[in-house]
Amino acid sequence: FDRCFCDSRTEVMEKWVAEFFLRRQQNPRVYASPLLSALKPVDxxxxxxxxxxxxxxxxxxxxxxxxxxxxxxxxxxxxxxxxxxxxxxxxxxxxxxxxxxxxxxxxxxxxxxxxxxxxxxxxxxxxxxxxxxxxxxxxxxxxxxxxxxxxxxxxxxxxxxxxxxxxxxxxxxxxxxxxxxxxxxxxxxxxGCSSLESEARKRLLKRKDSPNASRKRGNGYGRAGETTDKSNGENANDVEEVGGLEKHDGAVKVNEQEQEHEPSLNKGEIAVARELKDFLLEIQRLIDSSTRQEQEPDDAMEQSNDVTPQNDEANRTEAEDSEGSSSSRRVRPHLPTPEPLNVSPLKKVRLERPRPRRPMKFWTPEEVAALREGVKEFGKSWKDVKNSNPVVLADRSEVDLKDKWRNLFGR
DNA sequence: ATAGGGCTACCG
DNA sequence: CGGTAGCCCTAT
Incomplete structure (x- = not known):
């Protein structure tokens, strides 16, 4: 990062910001092409x-x-x-x-x-x-x-x-x-999560780790936002915003491919954070106006820069969280009439209809012996039991083992 | 993954 | 009928 800190710094940030907005699932919906063209082409x-x-x-x-x-x-x-x-x-x-x-x-x-x-x-x-x-x-x-x-x-x-x-x-x-x-x-x-977000998480972790020696790795990421004190001013803001947004990241691993952005910002950290925030706000403004006037915002974008909406910046994030409250003033795109579905997506249907019952097979003494051995060694961890003699127990599932054991010795 | 309730075929 | 063995389903 140091290397590109001077001239291509903004370029990196543009990428990060673009990426961030492209990945978030919430409203306002971002349209990729206008967003990318709004940024300087980073090709x-x-x-x-x-x-x-x-x-x-x-x-x-x-x-x-x-x-x-x-x-x-x-x-x-x-x-x-x-x-x-x-x-x-x-x-x-x-x-x-x-x-x-x-x-x-x-x-x-x-x-x-x-x-x-x-x-x-x-x-x-x-x-x-x-x-x-x-x-x-x-x-x-x-x-x-x-x-x-x-x-x-x-x-x-x-x-x-x-x-x-x-x-x-x-x-x-x-x-x-x-x-x-x-x-x-x-x-x-x-x-995985966006570069911006993983950066934010990293900094958050660093901050949490340094004051007290609480090593809470693993999935400690989650709701970290609340615990940070707000005294840090804009830094904290950035982190909260970033941390709370993305939903789809499920697996909380810092993506390997993200490593290219790895080097952390220890120099001018504050400056960068401030700049990032400005970027976010600016882009947010572009997005707001462009989604409001339907999706052909390429030209609308220019004017909107100065006619920009005003004060609602502060409540914006909250408004988004309660999905829909703000969407009422957005122009609803014309939806094509949906074709009727044979299967209602609302009704929970089993796509594969009930499996025919597996034919009943009595337990052979050999299998029972294998089961006993297995349990003696591994207790009731049926997975291990099955693995202890996969040949004999080939066509018995772990559940079968459990059931058989229940039949053998009551509880 | 595991525990536990339930279902079904079978038998006396 | 009630009991049993094997298998299925589902909540945790």
Whole structure:
């Protein structure tokens, strides 16, 4: 950090701030492209992560709006390319999300009862021949078996009214949304917390550790905000704000990839903190005005700089926390009429219907002996018992062991 | 992961 | 019926 402290300091901070806003899940929703263009274009190669973050943000937003269209396919393709740049594997979740999104994009043209009536043919041509054709050409990993299967099914559907009808009536959208949601969740989790936040946590820890020798590592991070005294002025503010916001970070590990930002700020710490805060406020202001005037804020942004809203800065954070109270004055985007779902997402359905009962098998004396041995050695930790003789106990689950033991000796 | 309640097939 | 063995479900 020292090295880049002088000239590229602001650049790093821009990245951090952008990243921070892109990752937070709360309102106001950030739109990736305006945010990135609002910042000076930081187009170095190490921005891949930031780009991934922004693509994810776009996908999330699209999902929140309920929009699963060909723009989504674009986003997924970009995501794939970025992940290749990062030399990470293309995961199953991305493949199936892409597959189902492609199917959904086609499926939405199956509104007429017969294939030839509407634009189904055009959709096939555009999406499957051209778009996916290009994927095939560059041997993309997105071309999965699943995808190929659907390709042939959809092509068949064009000829066979019966197949057309079946696909037409199936609930593709539900699957597409599920897979996309899954993908987004997985990716957010993979990214961990933002650089800004991990920095804040680090400083928080340092501060907590130094005064008293309480070594409370592990998941001590959680609600640390309250315990810090506010006497530290703006520093404390920053930390609280940052610490409280992100929800999706689940695993509280400081991401390995975050290490590039590792070196801590001990010089000019205060100055940096102050600058960060200014950044946050400024960006917040941009976001506020841009989300308020719908999502085409590119030009709106300029004027809004001076017409900027006023005093509500102070209560802003609280307003966001109670989701929705402030959203009433935001323009609600026009949502496409949702297609009816065969399965209500509200009703908790078991997607795999009740497993057929495992056929009953009596315990052999050998198995019982193994069980006794195991328990003698490990007590009632069934996991260990099973591991102590995995061969004999191969088709007995840990629960089976427990049940059998109960049968043998009452309680 | 484990404990404990419940269900079902079977038997006397 | 009641009892038992094996298996399933779910709260902790």
């Amino acid at each position: 170095s190669d190490d921005c891949v992560k930031l780009k991934i973050t922004s693509v994810l943000r776009d996908i999330s937003n699209s999902l929140i709006r309920g929009t699963v269209d060909e723009g989504m396919l674009d986003l997924l393709e970009i995501l794939e390319k970025l992940m290749l740049q990062e030399r990470s594997v293309i995961m199953g979740s991305l493949k199936s999300a892409y597959c189902w999104t492609a199917v959904e994009c086609t499926h939405r043209f199956m509104w007429p009862v017969t294939a030839s009536d509407g634009f189904f043919g055009d959709a096939l041509e555009r999406i499957w021949k051209k778009r996916i054709g290009m994927l095939k050409e560059r041997e993309s990993d997105l071309v999965s078996h699943e995808l190929l299967k659907w390709e042939s099914d959809l092509n068949e559907a064009f000829e066979e009214p019966e197949i057309y009808r079946k696909i037409r009536e199936s609930n593709v959208r539900y699957n597409a949304i599920s897979h996309l949601t899954q993908l987004v969740k997985e990716q957010w989790a993979l990214l």
